[in-house]
Amino acid sequence: MINDSGQGKEQGDRPLPLLMVDVVLLTLVSGQLCAGLTLRSQENEPYFGAWCLPGGYVHPQEDMDAQDTARRVLRDKAGVSSPYLEQLITMTGAARDPRGWSASIVYYALVPEHIAPQSSERFRWEPADDLMRRTLPFDHTSMLRVAIERVRSKTSYSALPIHLMPEEFTLSQLRSVYEQILGGKLEPRSFVRRMQEMDVLQETGKTRTEAHRPARMYRLKSDRSMALLGPSLLIK
Amino acid sequence: MINDSGQGKEQGDRPLPLLMVDVVLLTLVSGQLCAGLTLRSQENEPYFGAWCLPGGYVHPQEDMDAQDTARRVLRDKAGVSSPYLEQLITMTGAARDPRGWSASIVYYALVPEHIAPQSSERFRWEPADDLMRRTLPFDHTSMLRVAIERVRSKTSYSALPIHLMPEEFTLSQLRSVYEQILGGKLEPRSFVRRMQEMDVLQETGKTRTEAHRPARMYRLKSDRSMALLGPSLLIK
DNA sequence: ACAATAGTGTCTGTTAGACACTATGCC
């Protein structure tokens, strides 16, 4: 139940849990899947000077909900405006942050390379594969792992990677992004079929010529911004 | 980033967001998927006297993490001990609870019918289909919808419904649970094949006789307590 | 024997992978 007898006591005598939002911001930097990191600059705080996922406390007066917080964090810490943004998982517990019991609502965001911010003193991109083997502050490595797993999973049955593409792109380019994320080669023929079935691409009419036969260019169909699940078990 | 300049001010001057856990507790009552509801009994609180999903505030000294909170809530409000429990989504915002900005970490739990608690004055089961059309307090209807969607989705590619079964069960019983959840008939032949591929069932040797040819009984294979995703897009 | 449910064999339409083939540019 939302209320219970312990609540008043909790709020009065004991420290309340901290509520924050962290964001796994992903893009492709020259074909490689990378995550955005920000520099922890506050002194007297844990992990001062370390690089970690962009995050911040919920500001109840400012943010209508946690997705708002995620957007604000991305804007302030990474200079990213309106990416694809989806809630991923909430990490909780007494042990994950030395400042006390905390809950971090984790989102992941996808931005196309041409919108991705430049690296600076307080922000940089790092290949996701490298980061997953390294140790990030707090439980940020777990967050990254879950995000990559989710992106890979969705990539295998949806058109999610389109959110990593520029406005217009060729099928080859899209396929190579899929290959990069999934970590293997894809059959061009099967790939085309899948894209057609999903019915999410729209020809622009233009073509892109790069040294050989020009490739048709596509964009995301206006309405169709999301998924499509696999076949149903149901008969008829 | 975990810390930011606004944080001290937030914690001092302004009310912190409330952090709570709600649980969508599901079971089968005579073959029908039902959710557990508890009665809101505190006076002076919103929705006094209404039936809603079991939930409660996080108790930082008591709960190691939010999953602990969920277990405690289930124990205290529904008398359920160790069900299948999985984090679902976190609902947040200024509008969802009249007491102020709040975050509710939502879990869903599956219990087999023989372990499901009896209805009482403060707890009862209600068919999930009915509830989805009714209006529950707060955003509990949304929570329920997301839970059902998740259970249906996982049912279509995993062995999740086994967590709704008794220790030992027949394939027909399991199939009819799948049918109940998915809302349609399944081909017995295809169903057997799927279960074999997933390799999650173990014959007990016993049979169950109910008026006709006895059916073999199965249990969940000791280790294999979870999923199996669909086919990969990868070549070789 | 017959009814009813459990469980298997097997045909077939569909589909994903494989790959040959055509199309169209640049040099």
Add this chain to the structure above:
DNA sequence: GGCATAGTGTCTAACAGACACTATTGT
């Protein structure tokens, strides 16, 4: 023309749906 990349036609093996068939009980 030759080469490289774009894109299509089409064969085939694997598989899921469909359903006939066998198996095993109670009455």
